[in-house]
Amino acid sequence: MSEYSDHNSIYENSDYPSRRQAPGRERQSAGSGGSKKHRRWKRRNPVLHVLGILFKVLGTLLLIGLCTGAIMACFAAVYINEVIVPIADLSMDDFPLGENSIMYYKDKATGEYREMTTLLNMTSQIWVDYEDMPEYLKQAAVAIEDKRFWTHPGVDWRGTGKAVLSMFTGGDVSGGSTITQQLLKNMTNYDEVTVKRKIIEIVRALRFTQNNSKDATLERYLNIIPLGNKYGGGGSYEGVGAAALGYFGKPVSELTLAECASLISITNNPSKYGPYSFAKSQGKNTEEIWDARRWNKYRQEVVLQCMLEQEMISQEEHDAAVAQELVFVKDQSTDGGGEIYTWYEETVRSDVKEALSEAYGWSEKQTNQALARGGLRIYTCFDPDAQAIVDEIYTNRDNLNYTSKDGQLMQSAIAVIDNESHNLVAIAGQFGEKTKNLLGNYANDGHRPSGSSIKPLSAYSPAIEFGKITPYSVVDDYPYQMMGGRAWPVNSGTAHYRGRTVIYDALRRSVNTIAVRLVGDMVTPEESFKFVQDRYHIDLEPGRMVGNEWKTDIGIASLALGGLTNGTNVRDMAEAYSVFPNGGYYNSSLTFTRVTQMVDGKEIPLLEIVPEEEQVIKETTAWYMNEMLQGVWNGTGGRNNIKGQHSAGKTGTTSDDFDRWFAGYTPYYTAVVWTGYERNQKMITRNYENPALTLWNKVMTRLHEGLPDKNFPDPGGRRTITYCLDSGMPAGPYCALDPRGSRVASGSIFPGDYPEGQACTFHQAESAVTVCLDCPVLKEDGTPTGLYHQAGEFCPEDRRQEICYPNFVRELVGSATADDEMWRFENVSVYGPCTVHTTEPIVDPVDPNNPFDPNNPWGPSDPNQPVDPSNPNQPADPNDPNQPTDPSNPDPPVDPNNPGSVLPDVPVLPPDPLLPSDDMVG
Numbered sequence: 003m004s005e006y007s008d009h010n011s012i013y014e015n016s017d018y019p020s021r022r023q024a025p026g027r028e029r030q031s032a033g034s035g036g037s038k039k040h041r042r043w044k045r046r047n048p049v050l051h052v053l054g055i056l057f058k059v060l061g062t063l064l065l066i067g068l069c070t071g072a073i074m075a076c077f078a079a080v081y082i083n084e085v086i087v088p089i090a091d092l093s094m095d096d097f098p099l100g101e102n103s104i105m106y107y108k109d110k111a112t113g114e115y116r117e118m119t120t121l122l123n124m125t126s127q128i129w130v131d132y133e134d135m136p137e138y139l140k141q142a143a144v145a146i147e148d149k150r151f152w153t154h155p156g157v158d159w160r161g162t163g164k165a166v167l168s169m170f171t172g173g174d175v176s177g178g179s180t181i182t183q184q185l186l187k188n189m190t191n192y193d194e195v196t197v198k199r200k201i202i203e204i205v206r207a208l209r210f211t212q213n214n215s216k217d218a219t220l221e222r223y224l225n226i227i228p229l230g231n232k233y234g235g236g237g238s239y240e241g242v243g244a245a246a247l248g249y250f251g252k253p254v255s256e257l258t259l260a261e262c263a264s265l266i267s268i269t270n271n272p273s274k275y276g277p278y279s280f281a282k283s284q285g286k287n288t289e290e291i292w293d294a295r296r297w298n299k300y301r302q303e304v305v306l307q308c309m310l311e312q313e314m315i316s317q318e319e320h321d322a323a324v325a326q327e328l329v330f331v332k333d334q335s336t337d338g339g340g341e342i343y344t345w346y347e348e349t350v351r352s353d354v355k356e357a358l359s360e361a362y363g364w365s366e367k368q369t370n371q372a373l374a375r376g377g378l379r380i381y382t383c384f385d386p387d388a389q390a391i392v393d394e395i396y397t398n399r400d401n402l403n404y405t406s407k408d409g410q411l412m413q414s415a416i417a418v419i420d421n422e423s424h425n426l427v428a429i430a431g432q433f434g435e436k437t438k439n440l441l442g443n444y445a446n447d448g449h450r451p452s453g454s455s456i457k458p459l460s461a462y463s464p465a466i467e468f469g470k471i472t473p474y475s476v477v478d479d480y481p482y483q484m485m486g487g488r489a490w491p492v493n494s495g496t497a498h499y500r501g502r503t504v505i506y507d508a509l510r511r512s513v514n515t516i517a518v519r520l521v522g523d524m525v526t527p528e529e530s531f532k533f534v535q536d537r538y539h540i541d542l543e544p545g546r547m548v549g550n551e552w553k554t555d556i557g558i559a560s561l562a563l564g565g566l567t568n569g570t571n572v573r574d575m576a577e578a579y580s581v582f583p584n585g586g587y588y589n590s591s592l593t594f595t596r597v598t599q600m601v602d603g604k605e606i607p608l609l610e611i612v613p614e615e616e617q618v619i620k621e622t623t624a625w626y627m628n629e630m631l632q633g634v635w636n637g638t639g640g641r642n643n644i645k646g647q648h649s650a651g652k653t654g655t656t657s658d659d660f661d662r663w664f665a666g667y668t669p670y671y672t673a674v675v676w677t678g679y680e681r682n683q684k685m686i687t688r689n690y691e692n693p694a695l696t697l698w699n700k701v702m703t704r705l706h707e708g709l710p711d712k713n714f715p716d717p718g719g720r721r722t723i724t725y726c727l728d729s730g731m732p733a734g735p736y737c738a739l740d741p742r743g744s745r746v747a748s749g750s751i752f753p754g755d756y757p758e759g760q761a762c763t764f765h766q767a768e769s770a771v772t773v774c775l776d777c778p779v780l781k782e783d784g785t786p787t788g789l790y791h792q793a794g795e796f797c798p799e800d801r802r803q804e805i806c807y808p809n810f811v812r813e814l815v816g817s818a819t820a821d822d823e824m825w826r827f828e829n830v831s832v833y834g835p836c837t838v839h840t841t842e843p844i845v846d847p848v849d850p851n852n853p854f855d856p857n858n859p860w861g862p863s864d865p866n867q868p869v870d871p872s873n874p875n876q877p878a879d880p881n882d883p884n885q886p887t888d889p890s891n892p893d894p895p896v897d898p899n900n901p902g903s904v905l906p907d908v909p910v911l912p913p914d915p916l917l918p919s920d921d922m923v924g
Contacts (some may be wrong), residue, residue, distance in 0.1 A: 003797040016419065024707040033746030050367045060879050075414055086721055101600055102376030107384035118384060125760035130254045130376060132221035138259045139242060141221060142266040142317070151220070156182040156211030160836040175833055182207045185223040190365055199891060226371065229268045230276020231333045238272075240371075249277055251331040260326035261303070261318060263309070267301035275301045275328045299328065323468070343439055346389055349446050350382050356611050357597070377600035378608070383592050384424035388418060391704045392428040395433050406683035408917050414628055414677045417573040417591070418705070419580050421672055424589035424613055426573070426699075442680075450676060454494070454512045454638075455654025455663040456564040459540070459578055459628060461520040462509055464533040467623045470524040472756065473506040473630050474723070474749045481815040482518045482558075489818040491518050492564065501822030503726045504747075510633035512653065514563060521562040530561045535619035535823035538578035539588065543567035564654060572674050579665045580672040582631065582650070585715035586624040587615045611663035621717040622752045628714040628749075634666075640690075642699040644668060647706050648713055659684045669712040673698055673706055709845040720750045726762040728808045728822075736765035741788060742825060743775075745750045745808075769809035769827040774836035775801045787824070790832060796839040884917060 017087045065201050106115040144151045158180050179187070183203050211219070229245035242265055246254045250261050257265070268275045274283070276584055277711070279294035284556040286292075286300055293551040310320045328720040343351070345879040372378055395401055398418065404412040411434070418428040431443030442448060465471045479500045481489035491514040493499065508516040521530045534540050543566070545554035553567045560566055564681065564736045573591060583586050592613065598605040619627075624640060631650035635643040638653040651666025661678040664684060687693055724733045727745040738744040745765065773790035779788055807827035812820070821828065 018785070021171055061573070062607040071343055089252045101375060102817060103373050103376055103378035103380065104271050105347060105380045105384075107382050110385075110387075112730065115381060118382060119341075119343065121378075121380075127225070127240045127371070127374050128247065129225055130243040132217050132243070133225060134253075135242070135255055135597060136222070136255065136262055139224065139254065139257065139262040139266065140314075141309055142263050143181065143220065143269075144303050144431070145312050145314055146266060147184065147269065148810040149312055151181050153760045156207035156209075157179060162204065179203070181223050182211055182219055185226070187224075188209060188226050188228070189368065189371075190368065223381050227269050228272050229265060230272040233276050233278045249330050254620050258305075258323070258326065259315065263305040263323060264302045264328055264804075265300055267298055270301065277328075295330065302328070317471055327587045331332055342436055344389070344393075345429050345436065345443065345445070346384055346426075346593070348381075348431075348439070348443065349426070349429055350380060350384075352446065352562045353379070353593045354380055354597060354609075357611075362432075372599075379437060379598045379600065379605055380594050381596040382594045383423070383427065385420070385425070385427035388428040388705060392416060392418065392430050392701055393547075395697065395700050395704075396430040396433055399434065401697060402433050402677070404685070404687060404693065405680050408681070408683060409682060410683060412677060412685070412693065413444065413680055413809075414694065415448065415572045416673060416675045416697065416701060417445045417576040417700065418673045419576050419591045421580055421583050423668060425579070425591055426591040427671075429573070439852065441787060444676060446571040448571055448676075449747050450661050450678060451566050451569045452564040452569075452575065453654035453656040453661060453663055454514075454517075454564055455575065455652050455674075456534070456570075457509070457512065457562065458582075458631065458652055459538050460530045460534050460561040461517040461525065462505070463619055463623055463627055464525045464537075464632070465520045465628050466532055467619050467754070468525065468529075469531075471505050472749075472751060473504075473626050473729055474725045474751065475505045476502050476726075476728060476748075476757075477505060477508065477516045478520050478812065478820070479503040479508065479513050479515050480812065480820050481818045482515060482522060484816050490516055490815045491559075499818060501812075504727060504806070505729070506630050506633060506749075507654075509630045510636060510638075512638050517562040522558045527556050527558055527561055530626060531556045534561070537588070538581065539590075540570055540578055541568070551642075551745070565657065572676050575663070575665050576672050576674040579651075579667055579674060581618060582624050582627045583667045583669055583714055584615075584624075585621050585670060585717075586617055586619040587770040588618045589613055589615055621715065623757070624715065625717060625752075634907060644693050644699070647709070647855075649702070649710055652696070653695060655692070658682070661685075662692050662694045664692065664698045665784065666698055666702070668702065668706065669714055670709060671702065673702055673705075684834060697824055717752075720752050723751050723756055724748050725756075728763060729762045729764040730811070731757060731762045731764075734761035734765060736767065736770055737762050737772065739804055739806040740765065740825075741805045741807065742792070755834050755913050764808040765806045765811050766809065770803050770804055770806040771830070772804050773805055774839065777836040777838045779825035779833050788822070789830060791833050791836045794835040794839055795909075796842055798839065798843075839860050 017505050034710075037859045039160075041262050086183060099715070104120040105118040105121065107118045108114070109116050130351065150160075161180070183206075186203060186206050209503040221819060225241040227241065229239040229242070230312070234249060239248050242254050245265055245268070246252060246257055247267070250257065262774075264277075268277075268366075273279050274279055275294065275298045282291050282293050283297075284291055284297065284426075292300070299829065305322050306323050309315045310317065314869070315323075317322070350375060354373065355366070358364050358374075359366070380695065392894075396414070399411075400414050404415055414433040416430050417426060419425070420427050429445050431445045434443060444450070462471075471477070479493070479502070480492070483490055492516050494512060503513060505516070505778060507513075513837055525533070531542055542555040543553060544556065545552060547553070555561065555567050577588070577591050580591075590613075592611060594609075595611045596607070597606050597609040600606075628650055631652060632648065634651050634653070635649075643649045647668050648659075649666060649668045654663030654665070660682040661676065663674070663676050665672075665674040665726070675698045677694040677697070685693075700855065715891070724736045724746055725731065725748075726733045727747050728737075728740075733746040739748050772793045775790060777791040778786045779789040779791065780796075790805075792804075807830050808822070808825060809827040812823070812826070
């Protein structure tokens with residue numbers, strides 16, 4: 003029989019229906035002759051049924067969770083292995099401490115490097131070996147910060163578990179850090195409060211503990227922990243060595259238990275528990291306000307209690323420490339005797355920090371530690387002679403003796419760059435004697451609006467570079483638009499507009515309207531913004547909300563007039579202006595060339611600075627800019643050029659006269675000076691002096707003593723052209739017939755920069771007229787305007803003159819007028835014909851009784867008139883003021899109805915404008 007033979011009988015003898023019969027139907031038995039059987043069906047237990055479903059669902063979810071967990075674990079393992087581990091390995095050798103860093107400069111005479119200064123940093127830190135630390139100090143740190151320090155592998159899993167639970171319940175992600183983790187955070191300054199940071203911290207701590215002993219870890223931890231600010235707030239303490247001296251006036255080895263606990267109590271919150279902190283807050287379980295020392299005492303007792311509970315100290319030791327009065331002393335000069343670093347030394351320090359961070363990804367804390375105790379050797383570009391000149395001038399208040407209405411002394415900053423080496427050779431961040439470290443440095447860090455000194459960078463050089471203008475192009479000095487009900491912009495120092503102006507002259511006189519037209523119409527604000535940022539490396543504001551107002555430097559006013567949102571600094575401007583004397587090449591100014599690190603008595607290279615030139619404008623553009631900027635001495639720069647040297651530059655004055663700049667250079671040096679007040683105040687100076695220009699002249703004159711004159715770079719290949727002062731186009735024959743005098747000028751230009759085969763369209767035959775020189779157009783006060791009425795048919799030939807008026811169209815802006823408006827051809831037709839010669843002249847007939855004597859055209863001598871002894875045949879000329887006048891024949895009176903008859907025979911011509919030439923000397 004098959005093992006399945008009783009299959010049906012099983013069902014028949016059970017409470018369950020047969021597979022072949024649906025419940026509720028009768029079924030005939032094979033051996034009963036069709037007799038019927040009635041069965042009762044039992045119901046399933048509903049509780050068991052629900053539990054069965056629940057277990058199936060939970061089992062499915064568990065299975066899915068296990069699978070998902072396995073997949074996530076795989077992803078986590080890959081992430082940790084490929085992302086976390088590569089950045090997790092740290093060695094204490096990466097952050098060496100314990101040896102001072104030293105700066106050097108090169109002696110010009112010998113070429114050898116000499117020690118300049120030893121850097122001790124503003125953060126005091128004194129290394130203490132593990133063996134010299136009191137046992138109490140080590141125990142206090144472990145008791146309050148990481149009681150399982152000696153036994154865990156770098157991570158306290160119990161504390162970490164609590165932190166993870168807190169994270170998943172919406173609590174704080176931080177917490178649970180061991181001494182090892184805190185050390186790594188202090189070394190790297192990587193203290194982002196994120197899950198990723200926590201994972202990196204854990205992996206780093208595990209690997210760090212595998213490679214370093216517990217003693218070494220605790221030693222390093224206690225030497226770098228932040229322990230509050232110095233007395234008076236002038237710096238801070240890092241490590242127990244400096245803090246012991248600063249707070250208790252003794253070395254670490256002499257600290258008592260009470261003092262050890264007091265120091266360690268600071269680590270939790272230095273700004274709250276540091277004894278010299280100014281912070282105050284409500285005390286623990288009291289309404290009383292506690293200062294920092296009271297909070298330090300409270301926290302110290304918490305530390306002592308932890309030490310007692312962990313059986314590190316006895317009850318007697320605990321009670322004695324609690325009872326001991328904490329006596330804090332004033333700062334014991336733990337910063338190397340309070341040495342004040344120079345402006346140059348602080349600038350080098352700042353540059354080295356930035357370079358180390360960029361090269362190695364070091365945090366600010368790491369770079370500070372390296373500079374203070376990393377044994378760095380910094381080889382600077384310091385020029386003691388140049389810096390001495392700046393220091394002498396900038397510490398003498400007589401050189402800038404101005405005070406604002408609210409009592410502020412005027413401030414100034416300067417940066418000087420050697421154009422050949424590109425070294426920053428001298429700098430001053432403020433005016434006056436430097437009395438503190440880390441003062442505000444206006445030269446390197448301060449940002450002030452640049453005013454018109456931005457124009458060469460944002461308007462003129464890009465317009466030339468893009469082929470929009472040359473120095474001999476002409477643009478209208480006339481308002482750009484109406485703004486706030488008035489014509490805008492207004493030219494500085496004058497309320498009028500000159501009209502058509504040569505670019506060279508516009509830059510020389512710093513004409514606002516033309517800079518606005520260059521940025522607004524020719525370059526565009528977008529391209530100007532990009533040009534200043536990308537070519538000259540000056541940071542500008544692309545756009546941000548300030549309150550409810552959108553602030554951006556992508557605008558005409560910001561770029562053409564220098565109203566920069568965030569301003570700029572002196573050093574950046576010096577680097578930008580040095581492009582011109584360097585023939586179009588940009589170079590970052592250097593304060594150091596090399597940085598090494600002392601490791602086991604050997605210098606290991608860290609940084610090697612190789613100057614990289616970047617051509618940012620064409621050589622021809624640089625030449626044009628040099629030619630134009632030399633003209634400043636006949637414009638806004640006055641006569642402050644360096645005697646015997648080619649020099650060039652640009653002034654800058656901001657709105658309301660809050661800031662004044664001068665950016666200038668020679669082939670040898672570029673120097674930029676800013677002057678102003680810390681809190682904006684209008685600058686009132688003697689005789690409208692620009693103090694920035696005065697200081698620039700004083701410094702640069704001294705720097706160039708004994709240096710021979712030298713020309714700016716010249717790419718050559720130019721040719722001389724003649725152009726029209728009104729159109730900027732090649733001069734035509736009619737340009738010389740302008741009523742103001744010839745409008746033809748010459749200039750030197752590079753091939754391809756000037757329109758060939760064209761002629762001036764402003765002066766042509768259509769606008770040429772013949773005038774009578776005897777009939778000038780007069781002003782209301784009777785003085786001549788320089789214009790003349792047109793010649794009539796009766797005007798004598800010798801009194802006729804052909805002139806050509808400039809014929810151009812100007813779109814008027816409001817009621818604004820320009821000086822050249824009266825000369826436009828459109829406006830001269832109103833003057834009409836000559837009113838002097840209105841009839842044909844009458845010719846007297848020849849008297850036959852008085853024939854003309856060709857040998858004596860003057861006729862017989864008048865005995866009443868003296869004779870010129872040197873020419874007895876010629877009587878005195880009554881019109882010659884050097885000859886006596888015939889008293890019987892005085893000059894006829896002026897006819898009031900014909901005033902034109904007394905006007906000069908030739909038009910009154912203005913002097914020609916100053917024009918550039920190849921032999922021009924600044």
